[in-house]
Amino acid sequence: MTKTDLLPREWKEKGNEAFKKGDLEDALSSYTSALHLAKDDDAEKAVYYKNRAAVYLRQREYAKAEKDCDAALKICPNDPKALFRRCQALEALERFEEAYRDARAIIINDPGNKAIQPIAARLHEIVQERLKQNSRVTVKVAQMLEVAFDLSKENGHRETAMNNLLVLSREKAGAEVMFKEGIVEKITKLLKVEKKEEIIVSAVRIIAELCKDNTARTELILKDIGIPWFLEMINSKNVDRVNAAQYCIQIVLNSYSGMDTKPESKPNSEMCEKFKKEIDTVLSCLVYSVTSRTITGLARDSILELIMRNIHYTALNWAERLVEIRGLQRLMEVASELEEYKYESAMEITQSTRTVTSVCLARIYENMYYDAAKEKYMNAIDEYIKDKLLTPDIESKIRVVVAITTLLLGPLDVGNSIVAKEGIMEMILVMAGTEDPLQQKVACECIIAAASKKDKAAAIINQGVNILKKLYxxxxxxxxVRALVGLCKLGSSGGTDAKIRPFADGATKKLxxxxxxxxxxPKKQKDMRKWAVEGLSYLTFDAEVKEMLVQDQEAVQAMIELAKSGDQSVVYGVVTTLVNLCNAYDKQEIIPEMIELAKFAKHHIPEDHELDSPEFVNKRLCLLAKAGVTSALVSLSKTESQNSRELIARVFNGICSQHDLRGIVVQQGGAKALLPLALDGTDKGKKQAAQALARIGITINPEVAFPGQRIMEVIRPFLNLLSPECSALENFEALMALCNLAGVNENVRSRILKEGGFQKIELYMYEEHEMLRRAAAQVMNNLLMSEEAVKFYEGENDRVKYLVILSQDEDEQTSIAASGALAMLTSLSNKACAKIFETTSWLESIHFLLANPKPEIQHRGVVIVLNMMESTKEVASKLIETDVMEILMALSKSDTVExxxxxxxxLKALEAAAKWDLIKENQESSGATTSTSPLESID
Structure with a gap:
């Protein structure tokens, strides 16, 4: 009989067997198959639901367990097992009142059920305490509501009351009471007349907290106040208010999608499908409002950030839908705006708007992962440009060139394809050659952006270099300044190759x-200083320029101050300059054989400048760190551009490569900024940030470097470095950082194990690389302070055997770590003590440890033997049958043991043997006379 021929009852039996063995996945599959085949809603089907609920409880899938119990109770009301399991699920979900209801129902229907009585008692206490707390919260909320919404009260008192309500809204009980008291309606009425921004910000944040992780409340709130209210709140020149409204809209989307505010958060596909219409409505409203002429520049930037954060395939995967509703054309409208060009229907934008738009366009293009989608994207862009160019006025041409520049800063391939179209480059060069300053400016910017690759730069050098010189x-x-940057970019097209110099010698220094x-x-506008930094970002490929710039404290400080301004448009220039100064870019590995082959073929061979040697790079890193570059990186790290985030991580990692600079990075907030970079971004960026964090974790006490919850959050980045795709150095530094973390406390060790750290770390204990093997053994030594880790060694495997072998490793530090792990393991597990004998060379290893000249190793050896002697009589007997007892007696009396x-x-080990009656008193053989020692009975 095949599996497909099984009856529902047989599937149930199969599931029962799997459940008893602990194979939860097989059990779940079997019970699900039984449910699919069961046609009638009878008592037997209720059993299948109850059994599957039991599996879900073991898997901690409490919501699914509750759902199955509901189904079982629909068929068989008041079924004790279904009620019991639902009670467990509800308690785990912290729905204590409902859990207590089920516990009471079991007692009423089955008064003799002893299993439920302690649970019911515990739940009764929790429910009573929550009732008391709720009554206290109700009083507090009533008091605060009375003050906060009374316009006759002093503003200071009202602001305090609103802040107190915000604190209360973050607690489950407080949120429930406030929602029942109709605070949403009160807030919407108040904000129609409220003038004090601090009160408005707190009120908006209260709405966000009420929506957080509560879909039912979110639906009711949206029904009552509508999406326009959120857009009205975000439309402000007050940064705090805009941020609060942006956060509030994100929380609404998170409530519908199951995401949270953490960088690595992923949506729940079931929830996204269920609330597809609501999510679509919110995002559509954001897209339509992005071209509104009545909103502030700050609001526009925030709306763009919300779109960018949610449309990606790693989030709500809404990019294709955005293209369908002509969202790209709207974004291109924003991309074509200039701060300097004001006309009747102009949108208000900030210095960051075009940068944010370019990143948003790039994020959408990333989602176009198949040809048909890319074609739709390109068609939308083409349509926008054609429509603009149909109008012969200069304004339209200017807007098209500005939009192309924005594209070139975002989805570069799209921008290049537009520039390559017939007549576009000619139009740009003609505009650059006019006497109109605005046309010159936008054309110059476009030429700079278009010269992104060597092949493109070569074409522009031929056509545009004379125009740029004229504009200069x-x-x-x-x-x-724009013409200067264009010349800088063209002059740097040789990259770091010391042999390629497009311009005459000394020209780059003059630029x-x-x-x-x-x-x-300081008299120059910030816009000009921004362009100056971008020019340096190209010129600093030249090692001589790097040295000249890093020695110029005034210029470095000016660059750092510019970075700290928070303007998103300066990110690229500053970060690229820093990457070049730190030599933190990817360098191609040079294989000597390939160089010889290239020489033979008369190919050009890139050459490094002598000023790019490690000695000079390290000096530059120290100068930058001491100048305060970390604070600039922290400000810049708020960017949404994945490429910029990678570059920032590279600079951080370069600085953290220097042991003495890691403390400065932590002091200036670098560790906090690195964590989101390590969790969200490009693969290389995450790796660079994780390595920087690992280097900090090696040098500085983890509790100081990563205070509070951060110590838990750095575990995943470290474990991500334990990958074959990472270098041996990255593996080693991650292991060293994890070793320090594992020594902090049991909560941290438990988190490492929960994240799958044991298996990843264990693999490196089998490495041929001595340093990796040693580091992995050291981490395992600390992990074995946890009983959860001990269980891995107690199972049917050879882990103890390998630890015994590793304890006599040739490398002294590996031996110390492995024998320390074995000492820890044997102190916590009798099973592990017995498993030592499974190793054929166990006695040889014991001899190696006990007779070792190194006190650290010898100490671990005697601890292992003591643990074995104390574990069970059987284990102790096997030890006594060997010469271990003689070695112990010799150690206890030896004058050479310091x-x-x-x-x-x-001595304690010998005493343990005596307690098992395995050795008896023999004064003659021991050479002892009368003694008061507890070893009097030893033979």
Missing amino acids: QSKDDSIR AEACRRFLIN NPVIKEIA
Whole structure:
């Protein structure tokens, strides 16, 4: 009989067997098959539901367990087992009142059920305490509501009351009471007349807290106040209010999708499907409002960030839908806006708007992972540009060129394909050659953005370099600085290759000096200083420019202050310059054989400059760190651009490569900024940030470097470095950091194990690489302080056997770590003590440890023997049958053993053997006379 021929009852039996063996996945599959085949809603089907609920409880899938119990109770009301399991699930979900209801129902229907009585008693206490707490919360809420919403009260008192309500809303009981008291309606009425921004911000945040993790409340709130209210709240020039409203809208989307605010959070596919319409409505409203002429620039940036954060396939996967509703055309409208160009229907934008738009366009393009989707994306962009160019006025041409520049800063492939179209580059060059400053400016910016690759730069050098030189002679500084950046970019097209210099010798230094003058001049507008930094970002491929810049404290400080301004448009320039100064870019591995082959074929071979040697790079890292570059990186790390985040992580990692600079990074908030970079971004970026965190974790006490919850959150990045795709150095540093973490406390060790750390760490204990093997053994030594880790060694496996073998490793530190782990393991597990004998060379290993000249190893050896002697009589008997007892007696009396603790432990081991009656008193053989020692009875 095949599996497909099984009856529902047979599937149930199969599931029961799997459940008893602990094979939960097989049990779940079997009970599900039984349910699929069961046609009638009878008592037998209720059993299948109850059994599957039991599996879900073991798997901690409490919501699913509750759902199955509900189904069982629908068929068989008041079934004790179904009630009992639902009670357990509800308690785990912290729905204590409902859990107590089920417990009471069991007692009423089955008064003799002893299993439920302690649970019912415990739940009764919790429910009573919650009733008391709720009554206290109700009084507090009533008091605060009375003050906060009374316009006749002093603003200071009202603000305090609203802040107190915000604190209460973060508690489950407080949120429930406030919602029942109609606070949502009170807030909407108040904010129509409220003038004090602090009160408005707190009120908006209260709405967010009421929506958080509660879909039912979110639906009711949206029904009452509508999406326009959220858009009204975000439309402000007050940064705090805009941030609060942005957070509030994100919480609404999270409530519908099952996401949270953590970077690595993923949506719940079932919830996304269930609330597809609601999610679509919210995102559509955001897309339509992005081109509104009545909203502030700050609001527009926030709406763009919300779209960017949620449309990606790692979030709500809404990018294709955005293209369908003509959202790309709207984004291109924003992309074409200029702060300097004001006209009747102009949108208000900030210095960051175009940068944020370019990143948003790039994020959407990332989702176009198949040709048809890419074609739709390109068609939408083409349509926008054609529509604009149909109008012959200059304004339309300017807007098209500005939009192309924004594309070139975002989805580069799309931008390049537009530039390559017939007539586009010619139009840009013609605009650059006019006498109109605005046309010159936008054309210059587009030429800079288009010269992104060597092949593109070569074409522009031929056509545009003379135009750029001419524009550099302009009396308008804003045009001069842009032309300067264009020349810098073209001059750096050789990259780090010391042999390739597109311009004459010394030209890059002159360009760098010109950029410096713009950068350090406080009279120049921030926009010009931003362009100056971008120019340096290209010139700093040249090692001589790197050295000149890093020695210039005034220029470095000006760059750091610019970065700390929070302007998103400066991110690329500053970060790329820093990456170049730190040599933190990817370098291609040079294979000597390939160099010889290239010489033979007369190919060009890249050459590094002598000023890019490790000695000079390390000096630059120290100068930058001491100048306060970490604070600049912390400000810049708020960007949503994945590429920029990777570059920031690279600079952090470069600084953290220097042992003495890690403390500075932690002091200036670098560890906090690195954590989100390690959890969200490009693969290389996450790896760089995780390595930087690991380096900090090696040098600095983890409790100081990663205070509070952060110590738990760094575990996953460290474990991600334990991958074959990472280098041996990254593996080693992750293991060293994990070793320090595992020594902190049991909660941290438990989290490492929960994240699957045991298996990943264990693999490195089998590595041929001595340093990796040693580091893994050291982590395991600390992990074995946890009883959860001990269970891995007690199962049917050879883990204890390998630990015994590793304890006599040639590498002294590996031996210390492995024998320490074995000492810890044998102190906690009698099973592990017995498993030592499974190793054929166990006695040889014991001899190696007990007779070792190193006191640290010898100490661990006697502890292992003591643990074995104390474990069981059977284990102790096997030890006594060997020469171990003689070695212990010799150790206890030896004058050569310097450590008195070793002697003391050896004596304790002999005492343990005496307690099992395995050795008896023999004064003659021991050479002892009368003695008061507890070893009087030893033979």
